[in-house]
Amino acid sequence: xxxxxxxxxxLIWLPILGGFLTLAAGRDAPVVARRLGxxxxxxxxxxxxxxxxxFERGTADMQFQEVASWIPAFNVNYHLGVxxxxxxxxxLTTLITVVVVIAAWESVKDRIAxxxxxxxxxxxxxxxxxAAMDAVLFYVFFEAMLIPMFLVxxxxxGPRRVYATxxxxxxxxxxxxxMLVALIYMYTQSGSxxxxxxxxxxxGMTAQILIFLAFFAAFxxxxxxxxxxxxxxxxxxxxxxGGSVILAAIMLKIGGYGFLxxxxxxxxxxxxxxxxxxxxxxxxxxxYIGVVALIQSDMKxxxxxxxxxxxxxxxxxxxxxxYIYSNTGDxxxxxxxxxxxxxxxxxxxxxxxAMFLAVGVLYDRLHSRQIADYGGVxxxxxxFAAFFxxxxxxxxxxxxxxxxxxxxxxxxxxxxxxxWIAFLAATTLILAAGxxxxxxxxVIFGAVASEKxxxxxxxxxxxxxxxxxxxxxxxxxxVWPAPLLEVMNATIDNLVAHIAHSKL
Amino acid sequence: MNFEIPAFLPAVPEMFVLGMACxxxxxxxxxxxxxxxxxxxxxxxxxxxxxxxxxxxAGPEVELTFSDSFIKDPMSDVLKVAVxxxxxxVFLYSRPYLMARGIHKGExxxxxxxxxxxxxxxxxxxxxxxxxLGLELLSLSSYALVAFWRDNTRATEAAMKYFVLGAxxxxxxxxxxxxxxxxxxxxxxAVIASELTAADDTMNVPLVFGLVFxxxxxxxxxxxxxxxxxxxxxxxxxxxxxxxxxxxxxxxAAFAFLMRLLVEGMGPMHADWQGMLIILTVLSLAVGNVxxxxxxxxxxxxxxxxIAHIGFLFMGILxxxxxxxxxxxxxxxxxxxxxAGGFGMIVFLSRxxxxxxxxxxxxxxxxxxPWFAFIMLLLLFSMAGVPPTVGFYAKLAVIQAALGxxxxxxxxxxxxxxxIGAFYYLRVVKIMFFDEPKEDASExxxxxxxxxxxxxxxxxxxxxxxxxxxxxxxxxxxxxIG
Numbered sequence: 001x002x003x004x005x006x007x008x009x010x011l012i013w014l015p016i017l018g019g020f021l022t023l024a025a026g027r028d029a030p031v032v033a034r035r036l037g038x039x040x041x042x043x044x045x046x047x048x049x050x051x052x053x054x055f056e057r058g059t060a061d062m063q064f065q066e067v068a069s070w071i072p073a074f075n076v077n078y079h080l081g082v083x084x085x086x087x088x089x090x091x092l093t094t095l096i097t098v099v100v101v102i103a104a105w106e107s108v109k110d111r112i113a114x115x116x117x118x119x120x121x122x123x124x125x126x127x128x129x130x131a132a133m134d135a136v137l138f139y140v141f142f143e144a145m146l147i148p149m150f151l152v153x154x155x156x157x158g159p160r161r162v163y164a165t166x167x168x169x170x171x172x173x174x175x176x177x178x179m180l181v182a183l184i185y186m187y188t189q190s191g192s193x194x195x196x197x198x199x200x201x202x203x204g205m206t207a208q209i210l211i212f213l214a215f216f217a218a219f220x221x222x223x224x225x226x227x228x229x230x231x232x233x234x235x236x237x238x239x240x241x242g243g244s245v246i247l248a249a250i251m252l253k254i255g256g257y258g259f260l261x262x263x264x265x266x267x268x269x270x271x272x273x274x275x276x277x278x279x280x281x282x283x284x285x286x287x288y289i290g291v292v293a294l295i296q297s298d299m300k301x302x303x304x305x306x307x308x309x310x311x312x313x314x315x316x317x318x319x320x321x322x323y324i325y326s327n328t329g330d331x332x333x334x335x336x337x338x339x340x341x342x343x344x345x346x347x348x349x350x351x352x353x354a355m356f357l358a359v360g361v362l363y364d365r366l367h368s369r370q371i372a373d374y375g376g377v378x379x380x381x382x383x384f385a386a387f388f389x390x391x392x393x394x395x396x397x398x399x400x401x402x403x404x405x406x407x408x409x410x411x412x413x414x415x416x417x418x419x420w421i422a423f424l425a426a427t428t429l430i431l432a433a434g435x436x437x438x439x440x441x442x443v444i445f446g447a448v449a450s451e452k453x454x455x456x457x458x459x460x461x462x463x464x465x466x467x468x469x470x471x472x473x474x475x476x477x478x479v480w481p482a483p484l485l486e487v488m489n490a491t492i493d494n495l496v497a498h499i500a501h502s503k504l
Numbered sequence: 505m506n507f508e509i510p511a512f513l514p515a516v517p518e519m520f521v522l523g524m525a526c527x528x529x530x531x532x533x534x535x536x537x538x539x540x541x542x543x544x545x546x547x548x549x550x551x552x553x554x555x556x557x558x559x560x561x562a563g564p565e566v567e568l569t570f571s572d573s574f575i576k577d578p579m580s581d582v583l584k585v586a587v588x589x590x591x592x593x594v595f596l597y598s599r600p601y602l603m604a605r606g607i608h609k610g611e612x613x614x615x616x617x618x619x620x621x622x623x624x625x626x627x628x629x630x631x632x633x634x635x636x637l638g639l640e641l642l643s644l645s646s647y648a649l650v651a652f653w654r655d656n657t658r659a660t661e662a663a664m665k666y667f668v669l670g671a672x673x674x675x676x677x678x679x680x681x682x683x684x685x686x687x688x689x690x691x692x693x694a695v696i697a698s699e700l701t702a703a704d705d706t707m708n709v710p711l712v713f714g715l716v717f718x719x720x721x722x723x724x725x726x727x728x729x730x731x732x733x734x735x736x737x738x739x740x741x742x743x744x745x746x747x748x749x750x751x752x753x754x755x756x757a758a759f760a761f762l763m764r765l766l767v768e769g770m771g772p773m774h775a776d777w778q779g780m781l782i783i784l785t786v787l788s789l790a791v792g793n794v795x796x797x798x799x800x801x802x803x804x805x806x807x808x809x810x811i812a813h814i815g816f817l818f819m820g821i822l823x824x825x826x827x828x829x830x831x832x833x834x835x836x837x838x839x840x841x842x843x844a845g846g847f848g849m850i851v852f853l854s855r856x857x858x859x860x861x862x863x864x865x866x867x868x869x870x871x872x873x874p875w876f877a878f879i880m881l882l883l884l885f886s887m888a889g890v891p892p893t894v895g896f897y898a899k900l901a902v903i904q905a906a907l908g909x910x911x912x913x914x915x916x917x918x919x920x921x922x923x924i925g926a927f928y929y930l931r932v933v934k935i936m937f938f939d940e941p942k943e944d945a946s947e948x949x950x951x952x953x954x955x956x957x958x959x960x961x962x963x964x965x966x967x968x969x970x971x972x973x974x975x976x977x978x979x980x981x982x983x984x985i986g
Contacts, residue, residue, distance in 0.1 A: 070972075071974040071977055072978060073977040073978055074904070139891065140896070141891075143891045143896070144891050144892045150930075151937060155870075155938060161938070165938075166930055166931075166934060169930060170927060170930070173890070177920075177923060178919065180900070180919065184900070184903055184915065185915075187904065
């Protein structure tokens, strides 16, 4: 009975309108703002559950579709729908938003109503972007979410927040306008803005390469890939905890989603030609950024670099497909790489969110993110230490946690492609263990570093709940990834079948 | 010689505005300063009345009258209504500004009304002379408006510059028109077009010569690079209320003027003027966006941003397709709406002896008044072309027109400069939201009266048209394509 309901529209507009309501009702009443914000976030999460349960497995078709005419002059429609790639990401978004709202409960003191409403509006926009089937609609959501994020970093961020937020905005804007030109170009060729029609649009090699590069500009900045990653450490370090969580857990995934939704199916031949470039950049992200993460003295920066390295794995998994095909002659391995990248994205959503929350927990107490200021936290905060070690292990890809599943699948796929690619990719297991465990050693273990650390109090119930929630999903996905894979399988197989056909 | 009585009906709005302007002019002379609101009310009523008349007469058919020198078509209907609406908001924003400075004179509104009449004639001109007369009526009213705060030396200086350069441009225009008249033997737009089509010799040197003069004059009036020198000085020097006026509605009229002359008249020479407009577009985008970064005065910054917007406007026109013209029309209406809000915000923040025309004057606005900081944020993001504001669809439409004409590189150039443009709009947002208020302007802004309401409506319109852009886009498509 729910299948005919406009669930996706509800998921988009409930948080947006709820955000404005929170702002209107809670401007001078923080308590009201918090309660209202949380209710909206939870309601949205609950409303997103039918997507998971009613989703029809085994088909690559778009589900829960909604169509309404929007801009007739350009043949643009308000067209929503989800498939196996976008549905898990929407659920991740609704879950993480609940986490972010709860995390802000006490740690955001200035203008909380504005903060919560920005987060909720952003949630709606991100869901809209994942659900959009029309390119203009996609672009509108894609760009619009920059505005609340710009304000969140700029108002609630750290000391260098203005520099970081302007850099964040201009970098992302720079990437996305080229995509806009590519989208319009394809509209002039096809007469439609439906993404599905772009998939089937025949394009010459030159056009494909240019379009690929335009998409690359948009998504490589977003995900981010080396060498356009430099905005991320700045933005992460300066953003408030909730901003970092949204950024790492969801916004980075938009880049990966874009590669799957646009780059690969629209320009398969260009992807095949340029896949070496993509693989090399991904490996640089994995190896070089991993080394860079080792030497960081700021916890948030370290996790930010670790995010870039993990995202390198995602792009590696996506673009291995053509290598695997030319090596083995079948497309089975390609599916493995792409599915691995997807699992890695979801898993990173939980783990990075938890890591940033953990840093936020420490920051709320000591107002420092410097690793050197900590040490021996386990003595005063045993529960916190336990969770921190768990998530650190997940970050390094310990079997049994979600971090392992994605990395394992990608490395497995890499072996089918080329030994050396797999070899370099596998260095992440050492590097990630290196920088994460060294972080754990310096922050959690050892002697109590200072009187301040000695005076730390352990997590309160609210923080415990958040950590527990994320730990649950990290472990669940680690030991039982089958349901997630089952949801994605048909879509990914369909995608691989699509890119196997040349458009030339 | 048989004399036919022309059909007056299509020109009834013009006649109404003219009659009312004359009536208010006389009435105003007898009003004491304390009763100036009567003038204001009558002028606004005239605009509303003209809008009613225009809408009542609106229809899809094309009507020519006064020996084919006057045209009423869907384009003129839509553009005239846009002019009335913009002017209505402009007068509404201006009133408190003028009152606070003791220059709440009837001349402002009456000159404004004559300028509106000039714009209406420009929009409906179908003859080189009619178009020229409309333009001059608008220009002379504008010069006088800029100079109308006569104790203010900066305004007087700006008026002088405006007048000298404007007169030069008018001279160029007339010169170009005379060439074209010489080659085609007619002043009638339609006859010129058919003569040019029949001639089939578009490389005719005197014709191209005349065309160059036309394009230069239009570029002058719109403020496209390299004929933009007057724009920043006049915008900055004029009283903000007047800047508000000359930066908004006249651009809509200038668009119509360009459409009548270049597209309807010189349409067969599209290949010739397309190249010229491409140069103007690229230069305007580059100079406007880059120099705006260096400004400290928000009025000058908006002036350079206007120059950049003119570049975008040209991009829609030079495509030479009907959807291109419609997109340019959409662009100019959106621009007028957004610019009215932007300058209106300066008026809103200013008070006696404090112009609020430095970018710094917006510091900490989010703390002084969050609602109007939000409205300004919408306006700025609309100028930058960030969705979900309407400015995005304007840019989308013109870039699409350029790409549709095969000018992919031009689209890429345009988006590169729009990123540069995003920087200086963002800087204002940054100053409003992230900086602390300045000491001499830290008290909360108290919104009051019609200005605050109108400004809110204006800002929300930018957002709502951005969420539902279909209607306005359909209207502009109807106006051009039918």
